[in-house]
Amino acid sequence: MPSAFTRRRFLGGSLALTATGLLAACGRGSTPGASGSGAWSFTDDVGATARLDGMPTRVAGLNDAIASLWNYGVTPVASFGYTALDDDVNFAGKDLGKVKQVGRTYGEIDIDALAAAQPQLIVAHAYPVDGEGTIDKEKPLYGFKDLKQQETIASIAPIVAIAMTGTARDVVARTTELASAVGVTGQTLDKHKKDYDAAADRLRAATASGVSAMAIAAYPSDGVHIAKAPDDPALRSYTELGLEYPDPGGDGYYWRQVSWENIGDYRTDVVLYSIRDGLDAEELRKQPTFAKLPAAESGQLYPWEFSSMDYVAQARTLNQLAENLEKARKVT
Known part of the structure; x- marks a missing residue:
């Protein structure tokens, strides 16, 4: 049971942004293709670096991860997870019609529907296998049925994972770094932090x-x-x-x-x-x-x-x- 509830400590992935001065100026357009005039990259908590020609504006992913970005103003284009968004308290009050739900049961993802949503970035979580915060890279990220499914989805758009390790304040801070990387302003983040x-x-x-x-x-x-x-x-x-x-x-x-x-x-x-x-x-x-x-x-x-x-x-x-x-x- 259980992995549905496990939350973990930040393992220490690093944020790498090129042309950071361009991020605040890049909007969240609805057209496919990363926006911005400079290269963009983000190194996640399992050491994988996602690279795009510009800041991603179309984000999809695990319910738990996209809920955070949506709370900061980044509306996802597609979702998958443990349950339907309607049954998830994290999406209460949200206009769910804006999101294509491509998976309502853990590990069951409609890959064709996900591809049709044209995401530029897919976000997920990584859970440790022990109290030391060890991430087993031979196992799929949380939300994916197996490594084969994960690899197939990674061919649609790069996947970045936030590690659910340590204390909530650490994980929230790391999620905030990702939010900043996809264009959420410091003013918005500071307001919510207060x-x-x-x-x-x-x-x-x-x-x-x-x-x-x-x-x-x-x-x-x-x-x-x-x-x-x-x-x-x-x-x-x-x-x-x-x-x-x-x-x-x-x-x-x-x-x-x-x-x-x-x-x-x-x-x-x-x-x-x-x-x-x-x-x-x-x-x-x-x-x-x-x-x-x-x-x-x-x-x-x-x-x-x-x-x-x-x-x-x-x-x-x-x-x-x-x-x-x-x-x-x-x-x-």
């Missing part, structure tokens, strides 16, 4: 109560998967802002799988449940052992939103979490 910083301050104040939390994805026949904060950039950022998040233990990466019979051993004041997959709050309370947890008995079950890694989405999520923690109380 909102993000204000939301972080609010969450920091909310965590001062000492309320503890754990984030889970639970399934009737598979028990409860408890996320490990150090392995998830968003959760890690919450702990850096003061959230008490007990280590669930276990040797596995990212998740600690716990049976329904043993979930009573994991007691926190608040439980964050995944809204992308798994049981919701009402369904969790129908599980007899889970219903006896302090967080369940006190009604402190709150959504765990898989938000895109940008200032806009992260500010929204930080504010929502802060609001929930502000009304929560110690029950353990």
